[in-house]
Amino acid sequence: MSRINDVGGMVGFPPIVEEPDEPAFHADWEAHVVALNAAMIRRGVYNLDEFRDAIERIPPDQYLAASYYEKWLRAITTLLAEKGVVTPAELAGA
Amino acid sequence: MSTTHDDAPLAAQVRHLEAVLEERGWLAPGEIDERLDAFAAGGSPAHGAAIVARAWIDPDFRARLLADASAAIGELGFSMGGALQEQELIVVANDADEHHVVVCTLCSCYPIALLGPSPSWYKSEAYRSRVVRDPRGVLGELGLELPASTRITVWDASAESRYLVLPRRPEGTDDLTEAELAGLVTRKGLIGTAAV
């Protein structure tokens, strides 16, 4: 389905911004998100396509406002809740 | 690396999530740290540069690389095996008539296992939306002006292949060693948004 991720050919996005000497990650938590996602996929909690699907299901306004790894974190928490791995209350820290 | 003021809540959320998962047995103690160490020791643009330099000096390797890149990079000790799903590497070679550039319009597919994480601009909606429609304009914006006679082919990584561009060897580099040649190759060159 044409979701917000399907941007190929669209017009109106801003100029492309390059960051000189960009590090692999901008903060430790971003690397942790990548590691966490890899751990869940290798454990079979969900697969890579389910993960992509969860990113695509983020509402368009929030998708565009979120940073790259924020989207990842949101997709991970969505899937963990949907798969019954953690409850929403646990996710919220209750 | 540091956690900035702005994303402190996100960092806290990740720590909390890891703690809950570990408590419930979904993460082994130390598992995240092991994966972080594996990333740090994993893909790097230098691997791509080494592949390009070898292809420039060894025509037989170049032929094997273009025919079956996933196998050929094994000759240099590299592999596509670290990915989360089965992936094949495809190498596309620039020449005087045709220039290649890579994108993933649907998400951010990139040969991470080989090259490490992609740059932020590669993952941006701005790049993903525009390069398929106006590659010449986007390349110009990124500093690469191609002759009008050069045809451009954009590769959209929409399935299980991951792409690496083999840039043209610059003029006047006949005397350089393989290591010096590798030093000329940039990450942008491997994506196709720079000449080399």
Add this chain to the structure above:
Amino acid sequence: MPDHPDRFAPGDPVRTRITDPPGHTRLPRYARGARGVIVSTAGHHPLADERARGLPSAPRAVHHVRFAARDLFGEGDHAVVVELWEDYLEPDEERSSR
């Protein structure tokens, strides 16, 4: 005989499907309902659409399909190669019968 024998080979003219299935898919919107040519086969893989729904999925051919920019956007002199599962493709009868 495999579950999904290859339906296309390099050189075949194809048309991408127009339908927009519910849920995850890997046929980009800009390449929907477009005419292209198979340039090579990119292995055999389970369909992403089915895997994203947690369904079992047998491997079937994935192809590199070359499109002229003009056939995608009505303008441009470049080409775009998109990697597409066979499920997204139909033979382009008009061109293959010539």
